[in-house]
Ligand SMILES: Nc1ncnc2c1ncn2[C@@H]1O[C@H](COP(=O)(O)OP(=O)(O)O)[C@@H](O)[C@H]1O
């Protein structure tokens with residue numbers, strides 16, 4: 441997948457910009473606060489029609505302007521889609537169009553192959569379970585439309601159940617009221633667990649291979665999915681997961697009544713990175729933890745390539761966080777994607793050397809919400 445062109449109007453700190461892209465590497469350079477991340481946010485918005493961080497639409501509108509409007513052409517599965525996304529502040533109305541037609545549910549295809557790499561992802565191993573879960577959900581929702589639907593339904597059910605558990609009622613009443621919710625939790629939750637288990641198993645195998653190739657003489661890496669069904673969830677069929685889930689959730693009724701909220705389900709899952717069988721969170725060095733994340737990102741790209749659609753790879757300021765060696769290893773990943781957007785504050789020799797050997801790269805300079813395209817000999821070619 442790649443983006444052919446992008447028009448921005450009153451989006452974040454961009455007043456009006458038009459940019460053409462080609463497949464390959466697009467380097468976006470600029471000092472802090474100039475609009476690099478905003479440009480990536482626009483790209484994300486175009487691909488998914490919602491904000492990356494689930495921010496309010498009104499935050500995306502240029503200050504004191506009445507709307508924002510994005511338009512772009514995406515090439516996905518060898519088809520071109522003209523996508524328009526806009527938000528009107530006064531009418532509080534969002535409009536999304538594909539090929540000129542208003543759409544209610546925004547889906548370009550079964551999945552939209554975009555892999556994001558943010559500086560905070562580098563800290564994934566040492567962060568809390570909630571952040572890892574959020575990461576997992578964000579990434580799998582991009583890979584599977586169905587997963588996103590299941591997740592929002594599941595979360596709604598957990599919310600409703602928690603409302604009931606908070607009420608001051610007798611134990612018997614609470615049980616009667618929560619049982620129907622439990623059934624729904626089992627239905628949606630089992631499918632979430634199954635999908636997470638499958639995706640993580642694929643990622644784990646690919647990441648383990650990447651870790652050993654990228655970081656030679658490295659310990660053996662594994663990603664383990666922690667859930668109450670057990671490590672064998674990936675081999676279980678859906679009925680089996682449902683049965684285990686139902687049995688387990690029924691045994692927690694008393695405790696949930698006492699504590700007043702839902703205690704069991706995929707909303708409490710986590711993942712563990714193992715290096716030579718040991719929890720990387722507790723035993724690995726900071727550098728090794730970051731290497732594990734790089735290996736995982738590579739795995740995500742490869743899992744799209746296995747489906748015959750090379751992804752879009754977006755890296756926001758990741759390189760400034762990495763040492764020379766890890767930077768070099770990270771460059772290797774860029775070639776596996778169809779198109780790469782990567783932001784940096786300063787150009788460095790390491791990156792220059794890599795780009796010299798890589799065909800098809802373009803270079804944008806961002807300054808105060810204006811985008812300048814620089815051609816290969818370093819001169820401004822056009823003001824896009
Ligand atoms: N809705 C908005 N309207 C106008 N400017 C905005 C809006 N949201 C953020 N900005 C400005 O965008 C700049 C940050 O852009 P960002 O893309 O995060 O910078 P960087 O180049 O460091 O990634 C800040 O100067 C901020 O004031």
Ligand SMILES: [Mg+2]
Nearest residue numbers: 476477756757
């Ligand atoms: Mg930024």
